[in-house]
Every structure is written in structure tokens, then in C-alpha cells.
Amino acid sequence: xxxxxxxxxxxxxxxxxxxxxxxxxxxxxxxxxxxxxxxxxxxxxxxxxxxxxxxxxxxxxxxxxxxxxxxxxxxxxxxxxxxxxxxxxxxxxxxxxxxxxxxxxxxxxxxxxxxxxxxxxxxxxxxxxxxxxxxxxxxxxxxxxxxxxxxxxxxxxxxxxxxxxxxxxxxxxxxxxxxxxxxxxxxxxxxxxxxxxxxxxxxxxxxxxxxxxxxxxxxxxxxxxxxxxxxxxxxxxxxxxxxxxxxxxxxxxxxxxxxxx
Numbered sequence: 001x002x003x004x005x006x007x008x009x010x011x012x013x014x015x016x017x018x019x020x021x022x023x024x025x026x027x028x029x030x031x032x033x034x035x036x037x038x039x040x041x042x043x044x045x046x047x048x049x050x051x052x053x054x055x056x057x058x059x060x061x062x063x064x065x066x067x068x069x070x071x072x073x074x075x076x077x078x079x080x081x082x083x084x085x086x087x088x089x090x091x092x093x094x095x096x097x098x099x100x101x102x103x104x105x106x107x108x109x110x111x112x113x114x115x116x117x118x119x120x121x122x123x124x125x126x127x128x129x130x131x132x133x134x135x136x137x138x139x140x141x142x143x144x145x146x147x148x149x150x151x152x153x154x155x156x157x158x159x160x161x162x163x164x165x166x167x168x169x170x171x172x173x174x175x176x177x178x179x180x181x182x183x184x185x186x187x188x189x190x191x192x193x194x195x196x197x198x199x200x201x202x203x204x205x206x207x208x209x210x211x212x213x214x215x216x217x218x219x220x221x222x223x224x225x226x227x228x229x230x231x232x233x234x235x236x237x238x239x240x241x242x243x244x245x246x247x248x249x250x251x252x253x254x255x256x257x258x259x260x261x
Contacts, residue, residue, distance in 0.1 A: 013057050016114045020050060020059070023088050023190055026180065026199040040087075046080050050112065059112040063096065066105050077108055089191040090114065164208050164215075167245035171205040174242055182243055186234045193221060194230040201246055215246070219253035228254065 021038055024031045030041040037051030049062040063080055067073040077096045084093050096108040174182075179202050188195040197218035204214035222231060235251045238244055 013052050013059065017050070017052060017059060019114070019196075020088055020091065020112065022196055022199065023090070026183070026190060026195055029087060042080070042083055044079070044083070046076075046083075048080065048084065059114075061093065061096075061110045061112055062099070063108045063110075064105055065108070068104060073106060081110065084110075084112075087190050088112070089189060163245060163249055164211055167249055168205050168208065168211055170242040170245055171202055174202075176202075179243075182241065186238060188230060188234065192230055193224070193227045194234065197221060197250065198243065198246065201250070211246075215249050215253055219250055222250070222254045 017037075021031065021033065024038075024040055029043070032039045032041075037049060040048045040050065042048070046063065051060060051062070052058070053060050061084060063077070065073060065076055067076055081093055081096055085091075092113045094111040094113075096110045099107045099109045101107065179199065183195050183198065201211065201214045201218055204210050222228060231247075231251055231254060235247050238247055
């Protein structure tokens with residue numbers, strides 16, 4: 001029997017920075033990752049740096065402008081905050097405040113806070129390597145929680161290799177921009193867990209085993225009522241398209257045959 005420890009349920013600040021980064025990558029902005037931070041370039045020409053404040057272990061957005069007119073500068077900052085909120089709607093963004101000014105340049109910063117409920121449930125695996133059957137699922141109160149549909153995935157795999165190969169073949173015909181446009185057409189919000197799941201699955205379309213593991217992992221994160229409704233809707237409206245096979249596979253992993261419909 002493999003021994004393991006249970007990690008703290010709270011997400012680390014790095015986990016939170018990662019989910020913010022993935023949300024931007026799934027959206028319409030250009031993102032450049034750096035050590036412990038990243039830069040976001042908006043279509044408007046504005047650039048925002050998002051990083052972890054070591055002093056208080058918080059996430060900060062930093063914006064610099066050379067606009068001298070106070071009213072125009074205030075409008076610019078408000079528009080930028082709105083653009084940030086549109087990309088990461090699951091986070092609270094404080095009002096931008098002037099941090100400093102120099103050589104007719106003004107630096108604004110704002111705090112970004114993510115509610116713990118965004119992360120829903122976590123699979124806790126620490127210590128030696130464990131089989132999937134030994135994974136521990138915890139609810140937000142730290143109690144072990146049963147997921148019959150997820151457990152059944154391990155006992156009776158529902159993903160058929162031929163279907164996975166079809167999904168890989170379809171995903172290989174598109175690029176990130178085409179994926180983003182397709183997800184936009186499905187009216188999936190940038191903060192949608194289903195949207196982020198499909199984006200991460202797209203990046204894992206290297207081979208059958210890798211894609212199967214990615215689909216299973218992402219299915220374990222689709223647990224809220226709203227997320228499941230999103231998945232039901234896009235499965236219905238995307239009956240014929242390059243995402244149809246992978247959406248079908250994700251749907252089967254989430255709902256299975258014994259889950260509520």
C-alpha cells in the first residue's frame with residue numbers, strides 16, 4: 001500500500017497565478033511569461049504586468065502610462081481595468097492606484113484576488129507515485145467526497161482509443177487562434193472552466209495516452225452545476241465541427257452512464 005500525506009486544501013499563490021495566466025491564454029490577448037510573472041499585451045496597445053508581491057504574497061497588476069491629462073488618464077485606467085475584468089471574470093480586481101510617477105510617466109497598480117471556490121475540488125497526491133485509484137478527493141471542508149462517475153472512469157474506462165485518435169486528428173487541423181474563435185462562437189466566457197479545460201486538452205493532443213490523461217484530469221474539474229450545463233449546451237450546439245470528438249469524450253468522462261442527465 002502506498003503511503004501518502006494530505007496537502008493543505010488552499011491553493012498556493014503560484015496556482016492562482018497559473019489559472020490567471022491560462023485564462024489570458026484562452027482569450028484575445030498576447031501573453032509573455034517570465035520568471036514568476038507574465039506580461040499581457042492588449043489589442044488597444046496597453047501592456048499590463050501581473051506578478052506576485054513577495055512582501056505580502058499577493059498578486060498585483062501593474063500598468064504604466066504617459067498620458068498627462070488627468071481625466072484622459074483616469075478613463076484609460078478604467079478601460080484597462082474593465083478589459084482585465086473581462087478576461088479574468090472569476091477574480092476581483094481592485095481600483096488602480098498611482099504607485100509612483102517619474103519623467104512624465106505614471107505607474108498604476110491594482111490587486112487581483114481569486115475566491116477559493118474557483119478551484120472547487122483538488123486531487124491531492126503527495127509522496128511516492130500512486131495509481132489513479134489511490135487519488136484522494138476532498139471537498140472544501142477537507143472531508144473525503146465520493147465521485148461515483150470519476151471512480152467508475154478508473155474501473156471501466158469510457159474513452160475508446162479510436163475516438164481519441166479521431167479527436168487528435170481533428171485538433172491537429174487547427175491552431176490556437178482557430179480554437180479561440182470556435183470557443184467564442186460557443187459563447188463560452190473566458191473564465192469558464194469548460195473553456196479552460198478544452199484549451200488545456202488542445203495543448204495535450206500529442207498522442208493517445210497524453211490526450212486520454214488530459215481529458216480524464218479536466219473532467220475531474222467539471223463539478224459545478226454551471227460548468228456541467230455549459231458542457232451540455234456546447235455538446236448540443238457543436239454537433240458537427242473539429243471540436244465535436246473531444247467535446248464528446250469530455251462529456252462522457254464527466255457524465256458517464258450512471259450520472260444525472
